[in-house]
Amino acid sequence: MNLSRIQRLLQLLGLLQSGRPQNVDSLAVECGVSRRTIFRDLDTLRGASVPLAFDSETQRYHIPDTYFLSPTNLNAEEALSVMVLCSELGDGGGLPYYSNARKAATKLENSLPDRLKSRLRRVSGAVEIKLNHSPQPEEAEEVYQQLVDAVGHRRSVRIRYKSLFDDGEEIGTKLSPYKLLFSRHSWYVIGRSSLHRSTRTFKVGRIQSLESLEDEFKIPTGFRVERYLRSAWHMIPEEGPDQEVVVRFHKLVASNVAEVQWHKTQQVTWNDDGSIDFRVTVSGLREMSWWILGYGEQATVLSPPEMQQIVVGHARAIIDKYPTNSQA
Secondary structure, three states, X not given: OOHHHHHXXXXXXXHHOXXXXXXXXXXXXXXXXXXXXXXXXXXXXXXXXXXXXXXXXXXXXXXXXXXXXXXXXXXXXXXXXXXXXXXXXXXXXXXOOHHHHHHHHHHHHHOOOHHHHHHHHHHHHHOOOOXXXXXXXXXHHHHHHHHHHHHHHOEEEEEEEEOOOOOOOXXXXXXXXXXEEEEOOEXXXXXXXXXXXXXXXEEHHHEEEEEEEEEEOOOOOOOOHHHHXXXXXXXXXXXXXXXXXXXXXXXXXXXXXXXXXXXXXXXXXXXXXXXXXXXXEEOXXXXXXXXXXXXXXXXXXXXXXXXXXXXXXXXXXXXXXXXXXXXX
C-alpha cells in the first residue's frame, strides 16, 4: 500500500469519526478522489475490522466515537520491519506522520518478548536507510499546523509568501486552502489565492507569516488534485495548453536520466552515439527548465523554442554574474 493511500485512509478514518455522518459524495470531495475509490477504501476499512455504521435512510456512514484501533496481530517479520524502518529513518525530518509512526513503533517494541528484542537490535545494526531530508524550521512547523486546522475547518488564511517565480519577492494573498500535499520531501498547500484569482500551489516552507481568518469557504465540487496539477512537471501547472518538450541528454548522463521515471508522460529514445532524446508533455515550462539546467552542457533542448529561450535566459543570467575579462 503506497503512502498516498495510507494518508487517504487516515483522513477517511478522521472524517468518519468526526461525529458528523458522511455520504459517499462528501467523502469523495473531502479526500479529492472518485466515488469508486471511496467505496474501495470503505471496503478496506471493513476488511481491517473497522466498525462502519451505515444509515440506509440518509445514505450516510460514520464510526462510533467509542471505537479505537484494535491491536493488530503482526507476525515477527512484520513487527521487525515496522520498527527497523522507524528506527533507521532517524528523526524523520520532513517526513509526514513520522512522529506518530515512531511512537507506535516504540509501543510495539515494548510489547515484544526479549528474544525478538534481541533480534531487532541485530537487524537494526545491519540496515541503514538514507533519505534527502529537508528539515523544516520551527516557524514552518507552526504554519503547517495552522494550515491543517484551516483545511479541517474550511477557514481561509492570509499569508505572506516568498515567491520563487517572482524574483524572490514577498507577496501577500488571502488563501482558501483545499489540500495539503507532501511531495519530494516537502509540504505544499493547494488552494484559491485572492491575489491570483485562481487555484495556486504554495510551498509551506516559503510561507513567511500566516494569519488565521474567520472567513469560511467551500471546496469546489469538481476539485481534484490530479485534475488541478494536470501534467505539471512537479507541483506548479501554468495556464495555457500543454506543450511537448524534447531534450537531448548526451552520453555522459544519458543512462542516469533514462533509468528514472521523472514524469508520467516521458518517452526515451536512444541514439546511435549513446545519447537519448527525452520527450515529455507538460503543463508549463518554468519548473522543468530548472531541472534541465542542472545537467549543464550535457543537456540540449531540441524543442519547443519557448523552452530554449527560457534556458538561454537562465544561462545568460548565470554568465553575467561572473567577470569575463578577469586575468589568471
